[in-house]
Amino acid sequence: MEQASVSDIAGAVGSGRTTALAVADAALARIADRNRALNAFTDVVAGRARARARAIDKARSEGRALGPLAGVPFAVKNLFDVEGLPTRAGSKINRDLPVAARDATLIERLEAAGAVLVGALNMGEYAYDFTGENVHDGASRNPHDLGRMTGGSSGGSGGAVAGGLVPLALGSDTNGSIRVPASFCGVFGLKPTYGRLSRARTFPFVASFDHLGPFARSASDLALAYDVMQGHDPDDPVCAERPAEPTTGALAQGAAGLRVAVAGGYFRNGLFPEAKVAIERVASALGAKREIEIPEAARARSAAYVITAAEGAALHLDRLRKRSRDFDPAVRDRLIAGTVIPASLVVQAQKFRRWYRERVLQLFREVDVILAPATPCAAPNIGQQTFVLDGVEMPLRPNIGVYTQPISFIGLPVVAAPIPVKPLPIAVQIVAAPWREDIALRVAHALERLGVAAATPRPAA
Amino acid sequence: MTRKRTKARPARKTQSRARKTPKPRTPQAGGEPLDALIAAGARSLGLKIDRRWMAEIRNQLTVTLRHGASVAEFRLLDDAEPAPVFEA
Numbered sequence: 109m110e111q112a113s114v115s116d117i118a119g120a121v122g123s124g125r126t127t128a129l130a131v132a133d134a135a136l137a138r139i140a141d142r143n144r145a146l147n148a149f150t151d152v153v154a155g156r157a158r159a160r161a162r163a164i165d166k167a168r169s170e171g172r173a174l175g176p177l178a179g180v181p182f183a184v185k186n187l188f189d190v191e192g193l194p195t196r197a198g199s200k201i202n203r204d205l206p207v208a209a210r211d212a213t214l215i216e217r218l219e220a221a222g223a224v225l226v227g228a229l230n231m232g233e234y235a236y237d238f239t240g241e242n243v244h245d246g247a248s249r250n251p252h253d254l255g256r257m258t259g260g261s262s263g264g265s266g267g268a269v270a271g272g273l274v275p276l277a278l279g280s281d282t283n284g285s286i287r288v289p290a291s292f293c294g295v296f297g298l299k300p301t302y303g304r305l306s307r308a309r310t311f312p313f314v315a316s317f318d319h320l321g322p323f324a325r326s327a328s329d330l331a332l333a334y335d336v337m338q339g340h341d342p343d344d345p346v347c348a349e350r351p352a353e354p355t356t357g358a359l360a361q362g363a364a365g366l367r368v369a370v371a372g373g374y375f376r377n378g379l380f381p382e383a384k385v386a387i388e389r390v391a392s393a394l395g396a397k398r399e400i401e402i403p404e405a406a407r408a409r410s411a412a413y414v415i416t417a418a419e420g421a422a423l424h425l426d427r428l429r430k431r432s433r434d435f436d437p438a439v440r441d442r443l444i445a446g447t448v449i450p451a452s453l454v455v456q457a458q459k460f461r462r463w464y465r466e467r468v469l470q471l472f473r474e475v476d477v478i479l480a481p482a483t484p485c486a487a488p489n490i491g492q493q494t495f496v497l498d499g500v501e502m503p504l505r506p507n508i509g510v511y512t513q514p515i516s517f518i519g520l521p522v523v524a525a526p527i528p529v530k531p532l533p534i535a536v537q538i539v540a541a542p543w544r545e546d547i548a549l550r551v552a553h554a555l556e557r558l559g560v561a562a563a564t565p566r567p568a569a
Numbered sequence: 570m571t572r573k574r575t576k577a578r579p580a581r582k583t584q585s586r587a588r589k590t591p592k593p594r595t596p597q598a599g600g601e602p603l604d605a606l607i608a609a610g611a612r613s614l615g616l617k618i619d620r621r622w623m624a625e626i627r628n629q630l631t632v633t634l635r636h637g638a639s640v641a642e643f644r645l646l647d648d649a650e651p652a653p654v655f656e657a
Contacts, residue, residue: 316652316653404643406639407639407640407643409636410635410636410637410639410640411636411640413632413633413636414633414636414637414640417629417633425614425616428616429614429615429616429617432616432617432618432619433619437622437625438625440622441622441625441626441628441629442629444607444611444616444618444622444626444629445607445626445627445629445630445633446629446633447610447611447614447616448606448607448609448610448611448630449630449633449634449637450637452641453634453637453640453641455651456637456640456641456643456645457637457640458651458652458653459645459649459650459651459652460640460643460645461651461652462649462650462651462652463643463645463649465652506632
C-alpha cells in the first residue's frame with residue numbers, strides 16, 4: 109500500500125481487503141523508518157491515529173457507511189491546529205503556546221470523510237520561506253536527493269508525500285508555499301481560489317494572501333481530498349459562502365474543449381532548461397499554441413512582496429518586541445524590515461492588486477487555462493544561497509517564487525503538476541479563473557493520462 | 570456614491586507615463602538614510618535591534634523598497650479602490 113492512491117486505500121478499507129488499522133500501522137512504520145532521513149514530520153500522533161483507525165474498522169464491522177477517504181492516512185503542515193499539540197508554525201516561540209483545544213476545520217472535514225491524521229509536518233518558520241529549511245527543526249529533505257531542498261514553506265508536506273510516508277498532506281500557500289514544494293518534490297499540489305477552503309484554526313502569515321490546500325500523488329487524489337474539504341465555514345471570515353462544487357466527477361472530461369494558453373513575457377524569463385522543457389512538454393501535449401501576456405506580472409510580484417512584508421511584520425510585531433532572539437535570523441531580519449515600510453506603499457499595492465485582478469480576469473474571457481512555470485529550476489542544494497539566472501548570479505531564496513507570486517496575488521486557483529524531467533522533477537502551474545478548480549484539475553488529470561505529468565515518489569535510501 | 574471604473578490602459582501607454590513620472594525618492598542602500606529609518610521605526614515600535622542585525626535588515630528593506638517603488642510609480646486613478654473592501 110506504500111504507493112497506493114487515496115481511492116485505492118479507501119476502496120480496500122471499504123471492501124474489507126485490509127483494515128484502517130493495518131493501513132495506519134504501515135504508515136506509522138514508514139514514518140519511523142524514514143523520517144530520520146527526510147525530516148518531514150515534527151510530530152507523530154500514533155495513539156490518535158490508531159484509535160481513529162479502530163473506530164473506522166468498527167464502523168465497517170457494524171455495517172455503517174464509510175466516508176470516501178476511509179482509512180487514508182494524512183498529515184498536516186505544523187501551522188494547522190491539532191488538538192493536544194502546540195501549533196508551532198515552524199517556530200521556536202510558538203512551542204510555548206498552550207496546546208490546541210480543537211483541530212483545524214480542514215482536519216475535521218478530512219476525518220469526517222474517514223481519513224486518519226498521523227502527524228504534523230516540518231515547515232519554514234512562520235511560512236516566510238521558499239526553501240523548506242528550518243533552523244529549529246532542521247531542513248526538510250527532498251526524497252529524490254537528500255542533499256536537495258524540498259522547497260517551502262510546506263517542505264514537510266512535499267517530502268512526506270513524495271517519500272511515500274503518506275498519500276495525502278495539507279499545506280498552506282501565501283506566495284507559493286504549496287506550488288514550490290510540489291515542484292521540487294515532484295508531487296501534485298492544489299492551491300484553490302482565495303476564500304475557497306476554510307483557514308479556521310491555522311496559524312496565519314499574510315491574511316490577505318493565505319490559502320490552504322492538499323498535496324497528493326495524483327490529480328484525482330487531490331480532487332477527492334479537495335471535494336470533502338469544501339464548504340462555507342463561519343469560523344473563517346474570508347471563507348466564501350459558496351456551496352461545495354465537487355470536481356472528482358468532472359476529471360474524466362479531460363482537457364477537451366478547453367482553451368489553453370502559455371504565459372509569455374515575464375514567465376518566459378529566467379527559466380532554467382528543465383523548466384523550459386517542462387512547459388514545452390505540457391504545451392505540446394495540450395496543443396497549446398497561443399501565448400498570452402499577463403499584464404504587469406513583475407509589478408504584481410513587487411506588490412505581493414510589499415504586502416507580505418508589511419502584513420507579516422504587523423502579525424509578528426509583539427513577538428519581535430519580546431522574543432526577537434528566538435526567531436530564525438533570516439525571518440527576523442525580514443520581519444523587522446517590514447515594520448518600517450511606508451503605509452502609502454502598502455495601500456498603493458492593494459490598489460494595484462484590484463487593477464491587476466481586473467486585467468487578468470479579462471484574459472479568462474479568451475482562455476480557460478494559463479500554463480506557467482512553477483519554479484525557475486528544479487530543487488537546489490540545501491543551503492544554496494545563489495543561482496545563475498540568464499548569466500547573472502542572483503540570490504536564490506527570494507527568487508524561487510517569482511512565478512508563483514503573481515498568481516496567488518489575486519487568488520487564482522492553480523494545480524502544480526509535476527513533470528518527471530531528469531534528473532529531478534519540476535512542476536508546471538495550471539492556472540484557471542477564480543472558482544474553476546475543476547478546470548485546473550481536469551487538465552492535470554488529462555496530463556497524467558497522456559503520460560506527461562506524473563508523481564515519481566522515491567523513498568529515501 | 571457612483572464610482573468610475575478603473576480604466577484599463579494599454580501597457581505601452583502605462584509604461585510611457587511611468588517614465589515621465591518622477592520616481593519616488595527611495596533611500597539608497599548601504600548608508601545612513603535607511604539606518605536612520607530603521608532606528609526611528611524601531612524606537613517608535615518598541616523594538617530592540619542588535620547592531621549586528623542592521624546590515625541584513627538594511628538589505629531586506631532595500632529590496633522591499635525597490636519593489637515598493639515599482640508599485641508606487643504605477644499610475645492609478647484617485648478613486649481606485651484597494652483590493653480588500655470593508656463591508657459594514
